[in-house]
Amino acid sequence: MHLIHRLFAILLFVLAGLTPVSARAAGEVLPVALAGNIAGDSASTRFFIDFDSELPVKTFYMDQPNRIVIDIGEADFEFANGKALEPRGLITDVQFGRIAKGRSRIVLTLLQPAEIIKASMSKRLDHDTYRFLLDIDSTDEDTYSALLEEQRKTIGESGLKAHKGDRVKPVEKKEPGRFTIVLDPGHGGIDGGATGRGGTQEKDIVLDFAFKLRELLENAGPFDVLLTREEDVFMSLRERLSFNRRSNSDLFISIHADSLRQRYVRGSTIYTLSKKASDKLSERLAESENSVDLVAGLAVEEEVAIVTDILVDLTTRETTRFSRRFSDILVDRLSDKIRLIKNPQRSAAFGVLKAPEVPGVLIELGYLSNAEDEKLLQDDAWHAKTAQAITEAAIEFFSYRINQ
Ligand SMILES: [Zn+2]
Incomplete structure (x- = not known):
């Protein structure tokens, strides 16, 4: 015994x-x-x-x-x-x-x-x-x-340096009538992004959301959807930018869910690129997003330069116009389904949006610093309806674009 x-x-x-x-x-x-x-x-x-x-x-x-x-x-x-x-x-x-x-x-x-x-x-x-x-x-x-x-x-x-660009696939020739959308779940690996009061990490939430959005987009339209990351791994801003450009993409959507000192702030925000920030809050947010390479222990890389060639300048102007348009459509679609913050269309110098030829936005799905938002950000039904609104906006955006 x-x-x-x-x-x-x-x-x-x-x-x-x-x-x-x-x-x-x-x-x-x-x-x-x-x-x-x-x-x-x-x-x-x-x-x-x-x-x-x-x-x-x-x-x-x-x-x-x-x-x-x-x-x-x-x-x-x-x-x-x-x-x-x-x-x-x-x-x-x-x-x-x-x-x-x-x-x-x-x-x-x-x-x-x-x-x-x-x-x-x-x-x-x-x-x-x-x-x-x-x-x-x-x-x-x-x-x-x-x-x-x-x-x-x-x-x-x-x-x-972190390894550069070796996860980037070479540009593929596109079938006519098909569009490539790059989804960019923020942060990853050593860079967890924001943390909610309940311990929720931004990097996990935005990746889950990107998977859901990809599924809806691929089922809804002639879209090839690529993700800058599909696992919990760090990517530098430069890698994200180069992934976007080399994918020959038609639309770029960076996905975040940050935190603010002002705990009462909640709801989604749509950011587009601008040299000067639309407001203080946006300026600080762009600063913190642009410093993720520091968090990961990378050397501070020089600002990704936008060449001031006149042709590039024209491209940039057109890109800005399309980004703005997509942001308008998004706010329109999202406001039917979810809560947006006051003045939901904002802008700042986000490094990740600096591809001169690709229209893009950065979506703050909500704020992990706000208790109600933190709950929603983990809710599958909320993910589904938000992803649905973004999908409808993408369809509307491309039908507008082909008529231009
Ligand atoms: Zn973020």
């Missing part, structure tokens, strides 16, 4: 040891981040994360703002759901997640210049786990600049 109990206990123990692997895609088993911690003060800080298996690690320094970036193989960071690593000491912010296929990244924002004293991944004694350990000490501006300079010499700038 006792023996059977003991055998059973051993079996459970063995099974427990085998199970803490979580699969992301079907059949894909990723190394799992089990726990982590930050300790120390503003002179000396220790950061660690334990994994269930060994991963390749590379560390980099970055400036503007000063950061330490840790690139590792792809890992599952589920441990941190709802329990983020508390920044302390020299570390004022921690972001982590998938940055590209096969790669994850941890970005530590620094309180002041700091130097890596130790960075290692090693098996823990008496444990079946591996610890990535980082020790940093505060240093002065000059030493930090020298570290950056040294790094530039050895790895060049390219080591810091």
